[in-house]
Amino acid sequence: MTASSFPSATRQTLLQDAVKPGSLGGLQESSDGGASRGRAQAAVGQQPLKERRPWAHFVAGAAGGMAAATLTAPLDVLRTRLQSNFYQAHLTASRNARGIPHPSSMPFWRASILHIQETFQILFAIPKAEGARALFKGLGPNLVGVVPAKAIHFFIYDNSKTFFKSSFNNGQEGAVVTIPAAICAGIVTGTATNPIWVIKTRMQLDRAHAGNVIGNRRYNGVMDCIMKTLRQEGIAGMYRGLSASYLGISETTLQWVLYERGMRYLEARRAQIESSNNDWTAWDRAVVWGGPTFFGGASKLVATCATYPHEVVRTRLRQAPMEGGHLKYTGLMQCFNLVLKEEGVAALYGGLVSHVLRTVPSAAITYGTYHLVVSLLLSEK
Helix, strand or coil, rough: CCCHHHCCCHHHHHHCCCCCCCCCCCCCCCCCCCCCCCHHHHHHCCCCCCCCCCHHHHHHHHHHHHHHHHCCCCHHHHHHHHCCHHHHHHHHHHHHHCCCCCCCHCHHHHHHHHHHHHHHHHHHHHHHCCCCHHHHHHHHHHHHHHHHHHHHHHHHHHHHHHHHHHHCCCCHHHHHHHHHHHCCCHHHHHHHHHHHHHHHHHHHHHHCCCCCCCCCCCCCCCHHHHHHHHHHHHHHHCCHHHHHHHHHHHHHHHHHHHHHHHHHHHHHHHHHHHHHHCCCEEEHHHHHHHHHHHHHHHHHHHHHHHHHHHHHHHHHHCCCCHHHCCCCCCCHHHHHHHHHHHHHHHHCCHHHHHHHHHHHHHHHHHHHHHHHHHHCCCCCC
16 A cells, blocks of 8 residues: 555645654654644644544554564564474584584674574475475464554553653653553563463474374364363463563563654654645655654664574473473573573574564564554544
């Protein structure tokens, strides 16, 4: 969908609303609130925004999550497998057979190249060994998790930001507002959706070999996975990895801080164009429409690289028990220490390439879709 697909008046409204102060995306409210907004609308012939609709952020977040999860599903399967110690063991055996030393003993640049090579080898090997459907394994639980997770996250973040901004920062934006709002959104979302991620992770790791069955599948579907997890581990099994999820709030918070700065740049650019009384050029429209998408992806890239090890630990903690019901990883610090001891620092970055390849475009799609839907829901037609 492009800007030209909307009627002229609606397109003008959406172009302005996409980076309008007060819409989610971290843009600043003007100091004089509605009066300033009214003057700006009169100046550019905008139609007025409807009354504030908190639910719009819930719907837009769900739409963004659904689009991103579907388009990046194969990379999500690849990332989960590379983070798992099951597949790290297979990679180690393959390296030993070829006389390749462990990545921890290599220079960083060489280990990075090897990781990229192994990432693409596994990506192409999955459909050959298991069939093309394996690239979308766990998509159902993923959608069940991603859609409400993104809906809840954007809804809680936007309303928390409004609360902190009005209650503690005189209606102004800034890190003092962004950080606590992101933390609140991360805690609520992580707690509410953790059971879904546990099931999704276990389903993805329950490998089925096409034509070359090495072992029987542990789970015969999502419901079987849920029942066996509850029967063998109790309700606590559904919340394995929750501590690592909370640790991951640092990534979410950093992403929001960086994203908000980018969106404030877009707001400053919009204000400059309006004050000059010039018409919107094609480049101006491209920046407005592409800005949220670009900053969504860029902020995710920086935040992911800075905080990635928690992703590996979270995946390990969510793995199904070993044969006999023994849990190899029993807690956050125990998991960190054991991975470092047995596999080295490089293991804490296992699957980073595939994770970046998935999450950066996923974040870009999510935020781009989110802003488009919010603009449509909050704009008068």
